[in-house]
Amino acid sequence: MDRQELGAFLRSRRERLRPQDVGLPSGPRRRTPGLRREEAAVLAHISTEYFVRLEQGRASRPSGEVLAGIAGALRLTDAETDHLHVLAGTAPTHTRLHRRDVRPSILALLDRLPQTAAFVISAAFEVLAWNRLAAALMEDFAQLAPEDRNLARRAFLGPQRPDAPLYGISDATEFRHRVVMELHATRARYPADPAVTGLVDELRTASPDFARLWERHDVQAASMLTKTFRHPAVGEITVDCDALTLTDRDQRLVLYSAPTGSPGADALALLDVLGAAVP
Known part of the structure; x- marks a missing residue:
């Protein structure tokens, strides 16, 4: 699990979304771009505290169910969802060096x-x-x-x-x-x-x-x-x-x-x- 990269990725995906993209009212003027953390957490069906810890790189490894909820909440594409699982350590990774020898x-x-x-x-x-x-x-x-x-x-x-x-x-x-x-x-x-x-x-x-x-x-x-x-x-x-x-x-x-x-x-x-x- 790459906690820092996972947190940065989640933050970047949250900040690109507008409230109206996920069916929420835009409400009063916002000081920061994108969804609020508490809004993303509600959509993902997890606590705001846990979502904040994920973004800050302090959380334990999320389960597949949690990742599925986050992917849906942040409207991730298939490629982004795969990347999310790799960062969270729930997908196979190459632990050795990338190969340079050509067949x-x-x-x-x-x-x-x-x-x-x-x-x-x-x-x-x-x-x-x-x-x-x-x-x-x-x-x-x-x-x-x-x-x-x-x-x-x-x-x-x-x-x-x-x-x-x-x-x-x-x-x-x-x-x-x-x-x-x-x-x-x-x-x-x-x-x-x-x-x-x-x-x-x-x-x-x-x-x-x-x-x-x-x-x-x-x-x-x-x-x-x-x-x-x-x-x-x-x-x-x-x-x-x-x-x-x-x-x-x-x-x-x-x-x-x-x-x-x-x-x-x-x-x-x-x-x-x-x-x-x-x-």
Whole structure:
């Protein structure tokens, strides 16, 4: 049970709700945002004192019934409810280090995908493996130190300005938000992994933007279906974006492709020819 993170998550979810969202009158002017603690407690069918202790990180582990009541009271989504259970210690967690070794079959698959930029990332956004087209589209990860292949670190700490596009992508702001949301879930799954906790601590300290988003405690991101890169050699490339979860190692295979005959497909084909010659 991660008492401090659980308390912060509950507080963030309570403060985002308005009384009218849960069928309560708004009443007189309020000094603090969202529901009052006593209102959330009544809706969850628990005592106000216990709810306050949960938010303050002083309570004992809540039961599944209590968590179900809280999830309903705070109108949590399925993803948020799962995250609540992980923080409360009532869901299975990974007590070891997150895995960085990629299955040989996936490594072989990367090089067999036609005109598709493909790479594998860990639960902590480390780029673990990639194919030739991914290197041409984004950057040659082989030329980077392992710590510099982390997309979360790249998104928030450079080398470009914090407000500059990441690899020229059109949805850099949305991507950064997604990174924070997914790192919340990763940290909950691997609370004892120094690589994960160290990355989060580094980003919270070095990036005000990351710290601000982290305090929102969001844990559910919208799917990214397409993405546009502004590439220095071939211009704009709009691709379909698919991410396949490799469940056994808690990794993801990310695929960037484009429909046959589309401008994006033509641009990827050109990049495939240029390969390592692309700056």
